[in-house]
Amino acid sequence: MSTELAAPAGSAPAVTSGLGGGGRSGWGAGSIRPVLIILVLLLIAVGIRQPDFYNPPVLLAFLKRAAPLIILAAGQYFVIVAGDFDLSVGSLVTAEVVIAARLIDGDPAATWPVIALLLGFGLLIGLVNGLVTTLLQVPSFITTLGMYLVLVGAVYTWTGGSPRGALSEEFRQFGRRGIDGVPVLGQLPYAVLVLAGVAVLAVLAMRSDFGKVLLAVGDNPRAARVTGARTARVRTIAFGASGLAAAVAAILLGGFGGVSFQVGQGLEFTAITAVVLGGVVLGGGRGSVAGAMLGALTLQTLLTLLNLLGVSGALSSAVQGLIILAAVAVGTLRRRT
Amino acid sequence: MQPDSDQPLLRMRGVGKSFFGVRVLDDVDLDLHPGQVHALVGENGAGKSTLMKIASGVYQPDSGSLELSGRPVTLPDPRAAQTAGIGIIHQEFNLLPERTVAENVFLGREPMRRGLVDRRAMQARTAELLAGIGEAAIAPQTRVGRLSVAQQQVVEIVKALALDARVLIMDEPTASLAEHEVELLYALVRRLQQRGIGILYVSHRLTEVFDLSGRITVLKDGRRVTTLDTAEATADTLVRHMVGRELSHYFPERAVPGSAGASRLQLSAAGNGRLRPVDLELRSGEVLGVGGLQGSGRSALARAVFGIDGFRTGQLLLDGVPVRVRSPRQAVRAGIAYVTEDRKGEGLVLSQSVLDNALLAQRAVNPRWFARNARTTTVRELLDAVEVHAAGTDQEIRYLSGGNQQKVILARWLAMKPRVLLFDEPTRGIDVGAKAAIHDLIRKLAADGAAVLMISSELPELIGMSDRIVVMRDGAIAGELPAGSSEEAVMSLATGAATSTEAPE
Structure with missing residues (x-):
């Protein structure tokens, strides 16, 4: 009964395909064009300041450093685009690294089981965030703030105030090493490979029906529900994705630096800044995961540039704050016009 | 005179x-x-x-x-x-509030003298026209924004007269x-x-x-x-x-009396917090109109059938089989569709494209990771069939007119091939042309075998579209009326002025 529902005679195909108005393809809220332009400008500036920046090994090293933040931003994107926040990822990263060090304690044989456990733990924390938010109807801002505090306290208690144990070299290779002897590039860092994998998965997820429904839930949860979507489930999965992303980021970060309570500090805000910078609208329903990841890359480039210019690292949080304010204000203005 | x-x-x-x-x-x-x-x-x-x-x-x-x-x-x-x-005075005036009366009257065809606007001639002529209709109290050099609405109307009239209307x-x-x-x-x-x-x-x-x-x-x-x-x-x-x-000129022809098919939806003593136990039968091929005043339980009935605020008591049968509908999702899976009266609040995801809106039900209920081309093709065909007018299927749906938005929602549900369709104020806020198109679609759906329940506050629509009308009052069915009943009959049931003609037990 569906397709022969042609209405009155003489009706030419009414819907022509083509680029429509609105955000996605142009300049409006949710578009990735602005962040791309900022990124290109910043990359040019960095290149001027540090001429060898475009040598493949240097560029790859930069990407390697940016990988954890980009992965976190991808995770955070799923939560934000559904209309929520995840403030727990920073302390989750810390918890993951501290747990890894204590459980591995220098034993190479423990590496793979612990990695599996870390991924499971990240997913679990995310799902708990999601379930509390959706089933108990606690605003995600509060849920994840609570989870942040719980994780900080639990890790302190568990370790007795200072991290114990050590990571194995096998564990650290993901953040540090790569495939050697690749033509032109030299070493291809594992972190970059992991990043590529995460990026592909994230983009595919957003192109799938799940991604479209996630956007719909963030746009108008009531409409999504009344159209048959399992909104609670979709949002919970988004939190799970964020937790999983935090676990992956933690594994990479554990390789870069040492084991400390500071590993993940402030990362939740950096990730949110990155997502917003990527044109994703707080409150949900607009913006792409590619934009969020580009936002993270842009933020990392900006921090690198500030560093090259000799600006104190202490200023970087002020810069992030300004970016959030500016991006949200611009987004609001754009939507109003 | x-x-x-x-x-x-x-x-x-x-x-x-x-x-x-x-x-x-x-x-x-x-x-x-x-x-x-x-x-x-x-x-x-x-x-x-x-x-x-x-x-x-x-x-x-x-x-x-x-x-x-x-x-x-x-x-x-x-x-x-x-x-x-021929001059026309619209309800909304077309005047520039920062310009004078004379400037407005001669806007775009100012008298010129040596390449300059001849203000004196313009004002003299305006004063003459004003005096001619007994409105000499309005000075041609006054800014229009300072005039009262009635005086502005006079200026509009003078504007027309200046053109020898x-x-x-x-x-x-x-x-x-x-x-x-x-x-x-x-x-x-x-x-x-x-x-x-x-x-x-x-x-x-x-x-x-x-x-x-x-x-x-x-x-x-x-x-x-x-x-x-x-x-x-x-x-x-x-x-x-x-x-x-004469309804036949305006609404699509009703089903032939007695042609309604098998029972598609049957409620027996179905109730919840807002509805007293309701008995109702909805047959294949018919459009059942539901009338009543705001808050009479009309919408609550549709929302209960669709599982938004589901029934707590009684039974719901779909094609003769008892079904529990506890969420919209279960309703959709059971073959029920619901077109809400609150299009923006509950029907559309406004920041998404026309296509995404039309595909939402399929994606939500039957999600897939890959291979959705056939689905997309079908939905595009449906969008064409219901005659959605948009710049393209990628256009954000917020930019469409109410009528076109409603058609997209229709396409969304048609793609699900529903057995039962619930319409709550299907043509609210929709222009006349789209209204008729939606009426035709509703009738066609019924003719193709679906059972349609249509809530409407617009009595002509309710009466013109329905094969049967039930009228609700205070969360219960106040009575049932045959096709083509009078507005008075509906209203007296809705307001309680008359007792039911055929009250269900």
Whole structure:
């Protein structure tokens, strides 16, 4: 009964395909064009300041450093685009690294089981965030703030105030090493490979029906529900994705630096800044995961540039704050016009 | 007062106009004589404004002819109408508040002298025109923004007169006026009349019509019902002409009585916090209208069937099989569709594209990771079939008109091939053309075997569309009425003025 529902005679195909108005393809809220332009400008500036920046090994090293933040931003994107926040990822990263060090304690044989456990733990924390938010109807801002505090306290208690144990070299290779002897590039860092994998998965997820429904839930949860979507489930999965992303980021970060309570500090805000910078609208329903990841890359480039210019690292949080304010204000203005 | 000379100023014959295949004007005749006030009355959507726009060159008629003082004319655009001597005073004025009266009157055709605007001539001429209609109190050099609404209306009229208008169309001229200003307008209209100007006076306020007009034309559903001398008319006859409609002209034909098929949806003693136990049967092929006042439980009934606020007690049978519907998702999976009355709040994801909105139900209920091409093709075909007008399927749905948005929602549900469709105010906030299209679609769905439940506050729609009507009151069914019942019958059940004719147990 569906397709022969042609209405009155003489009706030419009414819907022509083509680029429509609105955000996605142009300049409006949710578009990735602005962040791309900022990124290109910043990359040019960095290149001027540090001429060898475009040598493949240097560029790859930069990407390697940016990988954890980009992965976190991808995770955070799923939560934000559904209309929520995840403030727990920073302390989750810390918890993951501290747990890894204590459980591995220098034993190479423990590496793979612990990695599996870390991924499971990240997913679990995310799902708990999601379930509390959706089933108990606690605003995600509060849920994840609570989870942040719980994780900080639990890790302190568990370790007795200072991290114990050590990571194995096998564990650290993901953040540090790569495939050697690749033509032109030299070493291809594992972190970059992991990043590529995460990026592909994230983009595919957003192109799938799940991604479209996630956007719909963030746009108008009531409409999504009344159209048959399992909104609670979709949002919970988004939190799970964020937790999983935090676990992956933690594994990479554990390789870069040492084991400390500071590993993940402030990362939740950096990730949110990155997502917003990527044109994703707080409150949900607009913006792409590619934009969020580009936002993270842009933020990392900006921090690198500030560093090259000799600006104190202490200023970087002020810069992030300004970016959030500016991006949200611009987004609001754009939507109003 | 009403010199009925033989030669009408404006003569319209057989004027017809369609939009998107929907006739909004059909074979309308109208004569306007010099010095006559001819009232044009009718309900909203009767075709008054279309006729007005044809007379003022905004629309081109599909059929019929126009004559001015006996000479056939075509009015390709509003400017042509102005030059031909037809002026129109809209409800919303087209004045520049920061300019003076004279500047507004001569806007775009200022008298020039040595390459400069001749302000003195402009003001003198404006003053002359104002004096000519007894409005000398308005100074030509006053800024329009400082004038009262009634005075601004006078400026609009003077603007038309400056173009030698002989026919003046006034669209609801008292709509924006305060009560004491209405008398002033009356006086002005009479002065214009004495100067031999023919006035087409569009209004649905019958008092004004009786106070001012000499002749009245009643439009209904795009047709001229009657034209009569005001002296012969009474308020009662006018109302009867305006309201009494022949439904078959407007709504798609109903199902043949007795043709309804098997029971698709059956409720027995189904109730919840807002509904007292309801018994109801909905058959394949029929459109069941649900009437009642706001808050009578109409929407609660649809929402309960759809699992938004589900039934707590009783039983729901779909095609004879008992089903528990505890969420919209379960309803959708069971083959029920629900078109909400709150399109923006509950129907659409406004920031997403037309296509994404149309695909939402399938994606939500039956998600896939890959390979959705067939689905997309089907939905595109459906969007074409329901005649959605959009810049493209990638366009954000927020930019579409209400009617087109509603059609996208229809396409969304058609893709699910529902057995039962619930419509809550399906044409609220939708233009006439799209309204008719949606009515046709609803009827076609029923004809194709679906069972349709349609809630409507618009009595003509409720009566015109339904094969049966149930009326709700206080969370219960107050009674059932057959097809084509009168508005009075529905209202008396809804308000409790009458007891039910066929109350279910």
